[in-house]
Amino acid sequence: MPPALLMSLGGLALALVLYFAFGWNLRRRTDQTRHRLEDALKHLFDLEYRGRRGSLASLTGVLRVADRVALDLVSRMQTQSLLVTRGSEFDLTSEGKRLALQVIRAHRLLERYFADEARLPLPKVHAAAERGEHHLSPDAADRLSASLGHPVVDPHGDPIPTRDGFVPPAAGTPATAWPLEQLARVVHLEDEPPISYAQLVAAGVAVGQTMRIIASTPERLVMTDGENEFRLAPAVAANIFLAAAPRDSGQRSAARLADLATGQAAQVLGLDEACQGYSRRRLMDLGFTEGATIRPALSTFAGDPRAYEIRGTLVALRRDQASQVLVLPQEQVS
Amino acid sequence: MASPTAADVLHRAAELRGTLTAQFRDETVKSIYAEAERVARRASHQTGSARYDFDQRIDRLVTSPIFGLPIMALMLATVFWLTVAGANVPSAMLANFFFWIEGHGAALFDSFGAPWWVTGFLWHGVYRGLAWVISVMLPPMAIFFPLFTILEDLGYLPRVAFNLDFLFRRAGAHGKQALTMAMGFGCNAAGVIATRVIDSPRERLVAILTNNFVPCNGRFPTLIMIATIFVGPLVPAAVASLAAAGAVVGVVIIGVIFTLAVSWGLSRTVLKGEASAFTLELPPYRRPGVMRILYTSLIDRTLFVLWRAILTAAPAGAVIWILANINIADISIARHIANGLNPLGHAIGLDGVVLLAYIIAIPANEIVVPTLLMVYMGTGMMTDVTSIEDVTNLLINQEGWTLLTAVNLMLFSLLHNPCATTIITIYKETLSIKWTTIGTLLPLGLAFLVTFIVASLW
Numbered sequence: 193m194p195p196a197l198l199m200s201l202g203g204l205a206l207a208l209v210l211y212f213a214f215g216w217n218l219r220r221r222t223d224q225t226r227h228r229l230e231d232a233l234k235h236l237f238d239l240e241y242r243g244r245r246g247s248l249a250s251l252t253g254v255l256r257v258a259d260r261v262a263l264d265l266v267s268r269m270q271t272q273s274l275l276v277t278r279g280s281e282f283d284l285t286s287e288g289k290r291l292a293l294q295v296i297r298a299h300r301l302l303e304r305y306f307a308d309e310a311r312l313p314l315p316k317v318h319a320a321a322e323r324g325e326h327h328l329s330p331d332a333a334d335r336l337s338a339s340l341g342h343p344v345v346d347p348h349g350d351p352i353p354t355r356d357g358f359v360p361p362a363a364g365t366p367a368t369a370w371p372l373e374q375l376a377r378v379v380h381l382e383d384e385p386p387i388s389y390a391q392l393v394a395a396g397v398a399v400g401q402t403m404r405i406i407a408s409t410p411e412r413l414v415m416t417d418g419e420n421e422f423r424l425a426p427a428v429a430a431n432i433f434l435a436a437a438p439r440d441s442g443q444r445s446a447a448r449l450a451d452l453a454t455g456q457a458a459q460v461l462g463l464d465e466a467c468q469g470y471s472r473r474r475l476m477d478l479g480f481t482e483g484a485t486i487r488p489a490l491s492t493f494a495g496d497p498r499a500y501e502i503r504g505t506l507v508a509l510r511r512d513q514a515s516q517v518l519v520l521p522q523e524q525v526s
Numbered sequence: 527m528a529s530p531t532a533a534d535v536l537h538r539a540a541e542l543r544g545t546l547t548a549q550f551r552d553e554t555v556k557s558i559y560a561e562a563e564r565v566a567r568r569a570s571h572q573t574g575s576a577r578y579d580f581d582q583r584i585d586r587l588v589t590s591p592i593f594g595l596p597i598m599a600l601m602l603a604t605v606f607w608l609t610v611a612g613a614n615v616p617s618a619m620l621a622n623f624f625f626w627i628e629g630h631g632a633a634l635f636d637s638f639g640a641p642w643w644v645t646g647f648l649w650h651g652v653y654r655g656l657a658w659v660i661s662v663m664l665p666p667m668a669i670f671f672p673l674f675t676i677l678e679d680l681g682y683l684p685r686v687a688f689n690l691d692f693l694f695r696r697a698g699a700h701g702k703q704a705l706t707m708a709m710g711f712g713c714n715a716a717g718v719i720a721t722r723v724i725d726s727p728r729e730r731l732v733a734i735l736t737n738n739f740v741p742c743n744g745r746f747p748t749l750i751m752i753a754t755i756f757v758g759p760l761v762p763a764a765v766a767s768l769a770a771a772g773a774v775v776g777v778v779i780i781g782v783i784f785t786l787a788v789s790w791g792l793s794r795t796v797l798k799g800e801a802s803a804f805t806l807e808l809p810p811y812r813r814p815g816v817m818r819i820l821y822t823s824l825i826d827r828t829l830f831v832l833w834r835a836i837l838t839a840a841p842a843g844a845v846i847w848i849l850a851n852i853n854i855a856d857i858s859i860a861r862h863i864a865n866g867l868n869p870l871g872h873a874i875g876l877d878g879v880v881l882l883a884y885i886i887a888i889p890a891n892e893i894v895v896p897t898l899l900m901v902y903m904g905t906g907m908m909t910d911v912t913s914i915e916d917v918t919n920l921l922i923n924q925e926g927w928t929l930l931t932a933v934n935l936m937l938f939s940l941l942h943n944p945c946a947t948t949i950i951t952i953y954k955e956t957l958s959i960k961w962t963t964i965g966t967l968l969p970l971g972l973a974f975l976v977t978f979i980v981a982s983l984w
Contacts, residue, residue: 310727311726311803341551354540356533356536356537356540358537358540358541462552463552470725470803471803474725474803474805475805476551476552476555477555478805478807479559481552481555481556481559482552482556483556483560484559489582489585490585490586490589490688490808491589491591492589492591492594492688492689492691492692493591493594493595493689493692494692496691496692496695497688497691497692497695497701497804497806499585499589499688499808503559505807505808505809505810506585506807506808506809506810507805507806507807507808508684508688508691508701508804508805508806508807508808509804509805509806510691510695510701510803510804512803513803513804513805
């Protein structure tokens, strides 16, 4: 083959490779810009929601980018009229809020999905939703919301915005500001920063628990759900949001199904709040509803799972499932 | 006051929905149950509960911490023993009958003056492949499937899942995987489809990838034949079939151990995650319906599996005949390939012919044994292999098989890649080329590794 032909062929191949590499890189970068822009909107909205304002410093901190990149992002948002500057602080326009709510809606719906249906461990849910939120169109979010049964809050207790951008007002008071000894319900766990959220999950704090604060000092905050004591650093405890406990939280005499002795009959009181999504639906469908009589009937070699007699059938549950069913042990009558 | 607009109403509805808690759903289900209870109480009344107590007593026995697992192993062994002991005679009779037809058919063709290759291709290739598959497979299936269907119909299988769940939980898998494994005894493709009962995607994938470690019906004839030839003679003749059945149970148990070990490994590496929700209904025992059992086991399962085997056996028989009858440099193509595969085969305690048989048998594992025998017989030298003694003679005396060959063949049969149908089914169920590839190559790699280790240690 003549060298000229060889060289031109090689040149052509190189050009092709460069063309595709450039195209790929360009797409990656537009994607990255869009993701950053959405993250920035989300951050600014979040601050406004809590009555604060975003600034260039807060943006560079949250997005972990250089000032130059953040500036570029801000001017981009300004030209798209998503944001107006007021001194050194930013205000979202109504269009900016609308877009931010779309991303937040996608994020929280995905969290709900990952926690309840895909059953990812709770500490991993946030990161998975961070990635997925940029790829869920508003229509897809609607479909997801419908398939999840229009959930109202995400697994951490944050409200999920509706399609037309309505967000229920923030609920709850930080645990550090809650009065001592007054019964409270955990309504929200802040999932940022991930480290303190992981600490809360590891400690066993969950949305829906009824808590009482025993002691609060600058070094330690101690609270109890009647069974376990939780000792937390105030910085961590500030991520727990409490509201007044509903009605009489007289679950003092409630036991967990897993702790019943074999043969001991009991009445189902309900399911633990921590049991959501598929697991909850499944248990409800099987008839684990308030008032049903239940009795552990069979145990296996390892003592787990056990089979429970309920509504004339036998249903086997593993220990983790059975401990999510709250029951009222019946006194042996006859 | 202005009347509210549609947007106001929607907004108000969304606002109110925010005040609904999860209890709203609970209340719905609760009221449905309350209503159902009310209707049931009005429409029916209960008199005594003797049947129920009887069920309870059986349940307490079969799920007993002490007797549960032994009872299970005993049932499995009984099913295999009945299959092994019962299938021998009809298998031999069928083989006799079919080969008698082959002899006469070939003679008829010869008398017409048909060229040798026509007679050979049709009678000694296509027909013989069919005859082998039917006579080797039909009797064990016609015994195994009805027995298995009886256990299924009784309601015993969910109890097995219940008994074994503690193992699966520790392996990070779902207890219902025991059910899909039970289906796998019939057919791995059916077992892969059955994983739909597992609702967690991660655990379902674990069940799909490990289903292959349950020997399916297509592999049982191989296991049973090898066990009969090599394990049977090690013990007195009176208990030979028991020992053979024991060996098959042993292989099944090894399969279960591999299932658990691989599930455990997957749950800690590529499919990381905790064991998730597990609810399993234990239905009341029912008297098996005879007609239903016959229909399910014979039409739905036996004929279905047999038909599939026949569809692959006929072309495979043709391919084997061509490979075994076309000579290059005085040796058949089959022998050439087998010789090429020999080094690899010997390294894992087998030989090239076995590997060739497994390559030809990718469409269906049922034809491994016929392929083996045909290639060993060489160029149509086989006149008749009508009894198990002929096979014994051929394998041990002519081809030099030892107990190691037998053990490794059984292990290889247990662990190697799934058949083409199962591979296609894995793809259909996962819609992922990645998982299909893993589901194919992971068992194959494991099969080579395990047989290699066994051969090295022997």
